[in-house]
Amino acid sequence: MGMPTLREVAEEAGVSLATASRALSGSRGVTVENEQAVKHAAARLGYRTNGIARALRSHRTQMVGVLIPHIADPFFPRVVQELERSLQRDQRSILLVDSLGDPTLERERINDLLDRQVDALVVVPAHPQESCTTIELAAATVPLVQLDRPVAAPTDVASIDHRGGIYLAVDHLVAGGCRRLSFVGAESPLEAVTSRRDAFIERLQHHGLPLPTTTPLGSFSVAWGAEAAGALLHTDPSVDGIVCANDLIAIGVLRALRARGRIVPDEIAVTGFDDVGFAEVSDPPLTTIRQPVSELGRAAAELLTARIDADEHRPPRHITLPAELVQRGSTTPVGATTTRVTATADTPGTMGEQSQ
Amino acid sequence: MGMPTLREVAEEAGVSLATASRALSGSRGVTVENEQAVKHAAARLGYRTNGIARALRSHRTQMVGVLIPHIADPFFPRVVQELERSLQRDQRSILLVDSLGDPTLERERINDLLDRQVDALVVVPAHPQESCTTIELAAATVPLVQLDRPVAAPTDVASIDHRGGIYLAVDHLVAGGCRRLSFVGAESPLEAVTSRRDAFIERLQHHGLPLPTTTPLGSFSVAWGAEAAGALLHTDPSVDGIVCANDLIAIGVLRALRARGRIVPDEIAVTGFDDVGFAEVSDPPLTTIRQPVSELGRAAAELLTARIDADEHRPPRHITLPAELVQRGSTTPVGATTTRVTATADTPGTMGEQSQ
């Protein structure tokens, strides 16, 4: 009793162990009769192949390690979902670990994953500098893709064009008639975040519009958004458009504006960033920049499979995905027929179609 | 070259393969000198133990399969995070798969996980009936814990006391002075959802309060909440408290009330259910019932480790965790000092402390 082994299946089918293995693992070089005989025998005995034995022998576990700084962050689960779906198509599974944003823990977890012989790694680095050597070391052992906030290591990367996203927001407000724009930002060590303010300034200059006297930085919170908006109305009463570094801040801004009786979007338009769940249910619904999370997961999976199945030693590739503008009620609508406008990507190509 | 094996470590340390194994895997019965020698040799060679070989030999992979109907659902990632953290303490990792809510896919994924020789499974069933045989079959092979919405199979279960959560909401409204309560619900095949309406009715009867003429059921959406609230004000203009089946519905209700100039919470109080992100940032902030998601993950991990490490054949246990009331601005505050009130659990005991 216990699970039947391949040897028993072979005996039941009247063939050798080798033939049974070939028949079940789909290798060529087995007569149709033998193949059927083996498959029937396997079905009769309720045989299930032992993935661990297979992995030990074949040096392939068909497992991909996925390391995330904080699994519960609303951003990552959607990436993981698409990653899982994409990898599943190649019979690969995800071994999921959480670094809790700690570089030391991150290093341990990566070693755990490598000990388990994962075929590849997808990593969202915990820290822009401290994660670097860990990632380089890991990348020397297995194919590795960095996601979303790459450190300076020579690996494949899939990330999002935050800068282009801010451009979209500014362009949209300008197209809607805004001329005095302000920015409410947040402090962060992540380049993905700090670049948003720079992008805002650049784009104003591009349009030849006046720069705001200050671009205040606070936290990613409703309270900060409300506070900053209050100050802003005081500093620059003629402001007619506010670009926010994320949706929470934007919600705070909306609330402060309402408290002061300013009509959104007629008097002042507001944009967010991220398109988290409540952007859609805020009042008014928030125009925001959506990050293409599913596409990010898929891009990572593509980079990985390409490197595992094909050219293991090609130079690193960097896929940057365009963010998109989601028009809702907090800005003056532009172009009645379209609701979504896509930014141009740095590296288009593979990511053309969209399945979700 | 390539990775050094334990054999090479043994040679380097001048001991046998077996001793080297014992020294590194922490088995008793090795002299301190030998243990040190082996560990130094391992460090010198950069030895890393091969988890696959170990698993094949020891019949333990230290992997737990986790099957979720929809990873990106805001509810599950937090459960998974806590699950991961708890299992990590016992050196176990999570193999994560998504059934997409499809019982057929669910069956395939469970078989994948079993083929990979997971030591145990945590399953959120895709369907209250169709998942049953799959789960029974799997539970016959490895320890299995059902999470959150159990099917009728004799396994360990960790779930949440939704009924008690609704009781909390009703009691809170009553304590705040409400006397004419209504319920806005949603249709669903899940018992966890349908039981909410029943619990509402029960609790009104318990308080001797009048039952509403209808308890409308719609979808989990803002639009439905707004629609239902509009109808409700028409049917029963004297309503002074509305219990909603989830937060999205409550947001819709709040919006409809504001549109009609009804003051929340002074004229009408509103409660939600789930405590998703935007409950906190709605206007007014939503009083709601929080599901103890982290605790749920931890409970599942406890059930699992108990069954793996200890008594594999004890009868199934069912842990039901209490929901808690989170008081915010959409209801009249009760008891100025406390903000959170915890319901009594069916099965208290193990889940007393709280770390997150």
Add this chain to the structure above:
DNA sequence: CTGAAAGCGCTAACAA
């Protein structure tokens, strides 16, 4: 196309 044999790297009996 098929089978026999040789392990993948490790742990678990068993004997010393």
Add this chain to the structure above:
DNA sequence: TTGTTAGCGCTTTCAG
């Protein structure tokens, strides 16, 4: 306490 010896269940040469 240590070493020797068998494998875990499978894939993959290598002959035939």
